Amino acid sequence: MSEITIAARNAKGEVTVSRAPYFPRKKKTITGRSIAVLVFLALCALFFCIPLYVVVVTSFKTMDQIREGAMFSLPYVWTLEAWDHAWNSACSGINCNGLKVGFWSSVSILIPSLILSIGISMITGYALALWNVRWAGAFLFILFICAFVPFQIIMFPLISMTAALKVYGSIWGVALVHAVLAMPVLTLIFRNYYKDIPQEIMSAAVMDSGSFWRIFTEIILPMSGNILIVVLIMQITSIWNDYLIGVTFGGPGSQPMTVNLANLITISTGVTRYNDNMAAALLTAIPPLVIYFFVGKLFVQGITAGAIKG
């Protein structure tokens, strides 16, 4: 295996074969340093895994066992009751149809929010990076400042605005607020990605009488795969995990899964059912995890593509 050879033709057309320079890899030895690294990494993993372990085993226990108080013990009887209850019959207020109601509500919030937030920021970023927009610098600066405004301090004005637009209390209200709040950061991300596209491509496209939209759909969009994956994952995670925007702008009918979850686990004067709570928390956390598993590799590629360019 170590006999790596390189074949090449010399000036006369003869094939010469030479050994490639070969640097043997150092054999891995266990040193003090590698042990320290391993121990550190193991501790880091434990730091996250121990609470996760407790959450998982608790979700499979019965309440009688939980009342005994030994939280690290394995369930005497493994039961899916809590999972079934959390998904199918947990109460959010007077409606006891489980988290599945909130799940579909979250999905129906997620899709328009994704399309709206990514669509708006992508086009804004494209315009700012590749077209001569008057006051582009000032505009970018304002967006940059907006990225630092906490949502809580503009919440009530936003409520009044969405109420005036007649979208308060609907999925569209939630989607609009997600789009507006995500716009500063996402626009900056897209703008920085697009500004590395060579000017020549743009010039050629303009010469070929491409319009703003045609260049976008036929040239820019196909080049945006990497960054789209990054932004998609960021947005799916933040929209799915969002509680405050959903609870504030969703109104009576369209509250996301996180609100159901909060209803389930926040007790005022009732009984705490830890197994149901843990199962519900896991059910709520699963969708973004699944997304990570499927596109996580692309995510890393996308991030590094953005980082190395320019």
Add this chain to the structure above:
Amino acid sequence: MSSRILPGLAAGLLLGATSFGAMAADLVVYHSWSAAPEVAALNVLKAGIEAKGHTWTDIAIPHNTGSNVNLMSLVTGGQPPNVFMESNPGVYRDLAGMGFGFPLTQWYTDNHVTENLPAAVAASIAVDGEIVKVPTALHIDGMVYYNKDVAAAVGVDPASWTSLDAMFADFQKVRDAGYAPVAVGSQPFQVGYLMHALVAAIAGPDIYSSIYGGDVDPAVFDDPAFAKTLETLRLFSQEAGREAQNRPWNETTNQVITGKALMQVHGDWMKGEWLGAGKVAGKDFGCVEIPGAKSVVVTVDAWGLLGGVSDEMKAAELDFASVVVDPEIQAKFSAAKGSTPVRLDAPAASLDACSTEVLSILADPARQVQSPNNTVDSDWQSSIWDVVFNYWGDPSMSVEDVIAKLKDNYETILG
């Protein structure tokens, strides 16, 4: 053929019925309850509303903050609920300021409700002298709940204690038998609640009102009865082991349910945990007020009605109120929730042992005070919690230190 006609006919009849009943309305009900007993209790109300021809649209959002931001955002967004569960008087003042107040004093008088409410309930549903809330559930902030099996095994009878001294005197016996006498959770909230329950019990309603009432008088801190209260709190803190550190109240209750400890002193919402574990009041567990208590602290869960709506909607909201305070419905509601009816004339047969005990205490208007959450400045309350919790955790802190610190805080916050 008939199978097609019948549903259509039924739908037509239903439509006719709803359009005939001009008073029928859709009530949007905002609350923060989702636990099983709470939902069962809400369903009792829902059945009552539907019997009056109205429908119930539910919004459940959990909240733990005093100002109830979610309610306010629904109001600001132009989609306010018709009835909402809220006890904080500040929210009612805000709503009245926005034109959504719904004064109810006249309605209460006309319907003879007020005279059947315990004094502390009547006081806590009024804001600035006007009744604006509809009381739905009642809790005592400091009750002694004890495990009857443990009591029998040790040979003590908590019901026979006539003073706290008698109670503490029995503790050694409990310890000798291998049980913890009292389960406590070392958490600011639990210690704060224990403190105000003890102030009401030991120092009495007058001193309580001077600390936790609307007008605070720092002179009462020098009263020997207040020092006595702090000394008693110290005795409780000595029962807190390492495992009590930051233990939530319901886990503390489970120490008693599982027979590791004899008793717990906490709000009687602990009954929910007992019932959840399948125990029966009076048989598996007993409940008494703090032995020798001069007064008890009453927490009231209440609904508010939205004002500034059409007359038709107002009538529907008042229908809701009349369902909530109906004695029969109160009894069913409390049985489902594990609370105590807010009416002294609730049918006695439907009450469990603990609710009977509570209502017999509350028959005496002189022996009850309102929960601080209803009256006191929230900064002042959290400063008391803070001082008392430090005292709880630090054995070297003396009663004099606590009093000095409280006076100091009074100067800063209210002085």
